[in-house]
Amino acid sequence: MIKNIGYIVFILFGAACSSEKDEYVPIGQNPALEFTIPSNFPEPSYNITLNTPTEKGFELGKKLFYDGRLSSDGVISCGFCHIQDFAFTHHTHIVSHGVNGALGTRNAQPLHNLAFMKEFTWDGAATHLDLQPIIPITAEVEMNESFSSILQKLEEKPEYVELFAEAFEDQKINSENLLKALSQFMIMMISSNSKYDKIERNEGSVFTANEAAGFELFKSKCASCHEGTLFTDQSYRNNGLAVDPQYNDIGRNRVTGLASDLHKFKVPTLRNIELTFPYMHDGRLKTLTDVLNHYSDGLVDSETLDPVFKNTDGAVIGIPMTEEEKDQIIDFLKTLTDDDFLNDNRFSEF
Ligand code: HEC
Ligand code: HEC
CATH class of the missing domain: 1.10.760.10 (Cytochrome c-like domain)
Incomplete structure (x- = not known):
């Protein structure tokens, strides 16, 4: 193709x-x-x-x-x-x-x-x-x-x-x-009018305490891939999803043919993420809680698993997070919802 x-x-x-x-x-x-x-x-x-x-x-x-x-x-x-x-x-x-x-x-x-x-x-x-x-x-x-x-x-x-x-x-x-x-x-x-954008541009909005805590956690645990204001560094990575035997989707390898690209997928933007469920390239995760549980406890090791998920001995540690921290990250992610964009009738069918 x-x-x-x-x-x-x-x-x-x-x-x-x-x-x-x-x-x-x-x-x-x-x-x-x-x-x-x-x-x-x-x-x-x-x-x-x-x-x-x-x-x-x-x-x-x-x-x-x-x-x-x-x-x-x-x-x-x-x-x-x-x-x-x-x-x-x-x-x-x-x-x-x-x-x-x-x-x-x-x-x-x-x-x-x-x-x-x-x-x-x-x-x-x-x-x-x-x-x-x-x-x-x-x-x-x-x-x-x-x-x-x-x-x-x-x-x-x-x-x-x-x-x-x-x-x-x-x-x-x-x-x-x-x-x-x-x-x-x-x-x-x-899409550039979420609460997060308004705060970034000093337009008068402020994070709640939980959103602010979630943003700090996000910056240290997630932003190395979901980077900057687009929430993606536009690279291809393996974030530890088990290979689905039904599709056996090889990801970036399909384009480059490189073994080092097996099961890597483009780091997706997280803007409007509250509304784009289900998640991941094959929609296997239903909720944002499922996503965070995946990062804390569900990662599967493989040749191409991103090194950020391993410790110096090469053991898979994922992204350790408490339940409270997960909730705070989700609260932050919800500030990326942009109602102006979602309701902008320039883009609507009718
Ligand atoms: C090593 C890079 C990397 C790190 C670190 C990372 N992600 Fe991801 N993220 C990805 C990749 C790659 C995908 C797409 C994987 C796929 O579908 O195969 C993804 C997918 C997602 C999705 C699903 C998006 C969609 O449109 O379906 C969410 C939500 C998400 N990540 C949130 C987070 C959060 C929150 C953190 C921090 C706790 C985080 N990610 C850390 C690389 C990363
Ligand atoms: C049958 C459902 C379906 C239809 C119809 C469809 N798309 Fe998509 N679209 C998808 C899927 C699934 C993907 C992800 C494809 C992949 O990764 O191989 C996608 C991806 C895209 C992307 C890439 C987005 C990104 O961030 O990289 C664009 C742009 C897009 N579609 C535009 C269109 C346009 C324009 C049309 C009509 C000509 C269209 N799509 C029709 C399902 C559809």
Whole structure:
């Protein structure tokens, strides 16, 4: 599948590169949207100047995101698996559910702050946000559709013909514009208004005593991986989950082929974590308490287990925590819930 992606990428973007210098500067009825970097955030990884979100591009991206036409059965839209109320995860589904009830092997990831991420999916198979949707669209167990068939379906709808024409300089309904529109929608999805953010930016909020204690514990026990304001250092690590014999998901090794990457997964962001249950790449843990019990007592040793979980003799010690400390960490994690983002109707289907 990965070789396949490289091939599609070449077809889609091979031709486009030569014209990159003629950036499309949106004018008139299609003004650029303001992409504001929150003051406590790093610089984005996504190159906004090459695909500046515009009013019409965003509108088109949103329409596509919620349109079942992107799948072979006409039902499974991106929004089917990525539901806003749960920070764009697939609520209650342990692993994702695609066309005709086909089951995937992984838990849907939240969609927010994607402009700040370098690689995508649990194993980093997609190295650019514009390419990520190729995976769900073409995966048999997800949307099971081809680009040529989607484009044909879109050509038949006058509102799409119009929106593509308004959003892109070449006015064309093609795969490149479709992917760019989806990215324009997704890069605007910034979650930066949680209680934690307001405290970080000195906007008047304060932690409760338990949240403050939880933050201190988090900084010493968790932040080496769930780092900084994005709550991920964007590396791939093995956090000691037992290999599930049903899926035998090899993680990052699937992309790099390196034995040293076996069973490593991308360190996930913890923003809006209160709502993105179940947890881990295969959704095996139901609650945040289960997650903390995993770190204190449930780690399984293996060749690639992250060294932070071992003592100097190489024995697995996990992350020792008392029950009270676990509760405090959970109280802190709940300050990462961003109701403004979850209720922002710019991103809602209706
Ligand atoms: C059948 C359910 C399903 C559908 C439909 C689906 N996704 Fe996903 N999405 C997932 C799962 C599961 C993952 C994690 C994939 C992996 O790690 O291999 C994911 C991951 C992603 C990511 C990576 C997020 C990150 O932080 O790395 C993005 C972006 C994304 N999806 C966007 C989309 C878009 C856009 C569409 C529509 C074209 C879409 N998805 C359709 C289930 C789905
Ligand atoms: C060595 C790096 C590392 C450390 C330290 C670490 N984590 Fe993780 N964390 C990960 C990785 C990697 C995953 C994803 C694992 C997977 O799904 O296979 C993860 C997953 C999670 C998840 C599930 C997220 C989701 O979207 O499903 C939560 C919650 C979490 N960690 C919280 C914590 C807390 C709290 C601590 C401190 C007590 C901590 N982590 C310490 C690397 C780490």
